Amino acid sequence: MPASSDSGAPAALSTPARAGNPGDRVWGWGISILGGTILVVAGLVLLELGRVAAPAWEHLGLVKFLLSSDWDPVQEKFGALPFIYGTLVTSAVALVIALPVSVGLALFLSEMGPRRLRAPVAYAIEVLAAIPSVIYGLWGLFVLVPWLRTSVEPFLQRTLGFLPIFKGPAIGLGYLAAGVILALMILPTIASVTIEVLKTVPPALKEGALALGATRWESIRISVLPYARPGIIGASLLGLGRALGETMAVTMVIGNSPEISASLFAPGYSLPAVIANEFAEATGDVHIGALAALGLVLFGITLVLNGIARLLVEAVGRGPKGVRA
Amino acid sequence: MSRLRWRKAVDLFWTVVSGAAVLAAVIPLASLLWLVISRGAPGLDLGFFTSLPTPVGEPGGGVGNAIVGTLFMVGLASLFALPVGIGAGIFLAEKGDGKLGGFVRFTAEVLSGVPSIVVGIVAYGLVVAHMKRFSALAGGVALALLMIPSLARSTEEFIRLVPQALREASLALGVPAWKTSLRVVLRTALGGIVTAVLLAVARAAGETAPLLFTALNNQYWNSDPFQPTASLTVQIFNYAISPYEDWHQKAWTAALVLLLLVGLLNLFARFLSRNRLQGAPR
Amino acid sequence: MNAAQEIAPVNSPLRRSVHVAETPAPRSPDGSLPAAPLELPKLKVEKLNAWYGSNHALHDVSLTVPARSVTAAIGPSGCGKSTFLRCLNRMHELIPGARAEGTLLIDGKNLLGRDVDPVELRRRVGMVFQRPNPFPTMSIRDNVAAGLKLNGIPGNHAEVVERTLRQAALWEEVKDRLDASALSLSGGQQQRLCIARALAVQPEVLLMDEPASALDPIATAKIEDLIHELKERYTIVIVTHNMQQAGRVSDQTAFFYMGDLVEVGPTEKIFTNPSEKRTEDYVTGKFG
16 A cells, blocks of 8 residues: 555554654644543443343353244243344345345446446435435335335235235335335445445456457356355345344334334334333333343354454455456 | 337336336435324324423324434534544545555545444444443444545545646735635635535434434433433434334424424525535636 | 368358458459558548547547558557547447547448447457456366357357367367366466357457466467467457567557557567657657
8 A cells, every 4th residue: 555645545644753742742642532532432231231231141051042033021031033134134135125226226227227327326315315214114104014015015925925925914014115115214334335345346347358349248147246246245235234123114114013014015023123112111120131131142243243244354455366357 | 110119118128117216216215204294193293302201192292302413413423423533534535646545545434434333333442431330422422433534535526526727826816825725725625525524414314323322311301421312313213113103203203303303404505505516616 | 271170161050150351362453462461451540539528538539450460559558559449349438437439440331330339349350368268167178168058149159169169279178178267277277268158159259358467477478379369360459568478479559658559560660660759769668
């Protein structure tokens, strides 16, 4: 990396340790303390989470907690399974919908769309990202859910009703509604990362394909997409991570029922949603502890997912082993 | 030749498909924005901004306390988040290439991945559990925890964007390193940092989940940090999930207010950054 | 006969499955073949103009490229020689705001016309780029066959892969590892791979944009030898900033300067006795 650059290449010039200058030392210590503060903060976060969740560990076993599907605070029964299930199912539905749409969006913006439309569409993606979650929930509750209940779900039942995921009464609220809303919310995440990934593809690759007589789509198919694939997977994982932690929009449309169902039309629950609904009025340290333990589970899953995602996105930036054209 | 025509048809097909993807994203967005505006606007009058919420069935009422509460808590959050977040960013930009720097960066990365509801639990444990009551302070702490990672990352980026040549020029004039960092580099990066702060504030103003069991809610005006406080987002949530039609209407109007607030902050941030870039000599 | 011709017999189905425009040898009026084959123009450029937005990059360029010959385009940086090359396979118009006007006749048909599909043109006019750009996620074999698969050219792809790799003087080095990733090759090998890939679709004209500038001298020499062999079957236009290279490989040289085609003629004449003063100044190194 160039030592001096006007193009913004990030090279840190550390404050040199000058023997004589007290100001430098004060500055050095000062910013180190500030940097260390964030470590303290992070430590506090982890400690606190552990502490609040502790009563639950003592009361229940880890395995039983994770695998039981019985959630009855009154009788002090706490099984996390329905919420883990709901979180995973809604996030999976969201990903299935959002991934193709995001890649299509990204391709439109960087390759296939008319240039004049690129700026407005990019702006629309930014707007999507900035809308608060509770407003998505509001729209979801009063617009999406009725539409699902009256149009989409009956249609799916008529055509694909033999599939177990489309059985049961169509009330609008449920896994499907939550999945669709989540898809809308993670679209900007996946699309913007995918756009960045597409930008790292060397243009010479596309030119090579075009020079062979490929159409524009063909050049994308054989040169751009294979190169970008790990990064697109990384983008999806980042989107998935966001979907897992999303609270308000899901709470408002999922139906809040701690039951496990195969059908997407059925109401369900998710890890963030149950915490949001029950925490404020939770009685007893065990109940609170159990909810906090759910939070820990959620945090753990998100952490692993984000870690893998970052590695994948960085791998694309470095290019496949060998030549970077 | 017909093979070529087939291939061109395939090319056209995929172009249309990508266009359909754009529609799939834009149509819901347009629907959402349109509905918030069209359903929210009828209830929007000056009174809405300034009154307290009224019980069900009573006309009038507003979200005045919620607006103030949101601003209050975001302000509190900024008190904590700005020094810690920007400070960490400065540290990462100046000394971030070593082992400690790597560790700090990793920590900021991890913190940014904490789901907002979990942040709420942490703030609960730190503040509510000890004080044995819900409070605006707890809400502020939760929001601060959310703002810190993005502030750190953005600050580091903006400082690193300052050209090395500027730093070298200052050092060559005999200005000590610490003053260079503070008065030259930081000042140049300030515009970008302000933008980052505005965006972090906008995001915090739109948060709901962590406030649900830290600041709870409040039907009255409150300026005491040790008492529960209303916020726009929680108020919208409560109105929306209630069974009352007129409260649903208020939910839309409050949503419009929130959208205006967040939108203005974002637009202002965008305006600032564009101005900054245009001011640079070509 | 070179190695390539040894492999593909004249009447093999491989040869017939692709339209290869062989310019027929001209006959004298009494029907007999002349003693020395006359070079008919393969490529004829008339009044080619190119713009990048409002920047007029090429002014009224006209030249003729005989079949099965090598034409070199030389000139200082920014003179328009690369722009010229890219107009020949309409890659120039891929840049936003760029356009080209004029006549580009290949075997008599104007390929810059609106009714001509650039996709089709690019199958007939192949290109090798300055830096090797093999498809990194494909094997060596798949790289060479990429153009065949895209264009849906039937026939035995394995034979074509072997034939073109031999033509590109790469077969011996890779015949045992055709499934290896294209990136496992050295820079020079990758460039020869790209040449094989371009040849696989049997273009009539091969464009080469400073093909050896990113390579070491030994690899460069191999590429130059390759060009000598290739010109027995293909018409080649090569852009180079290396005048000695132009002198070594080309039959005819075109000197570009600031968007104008200053002079074009037999290579020897251009380098020893040019007609234009600007040409003389450039080839004697007075500027560059």
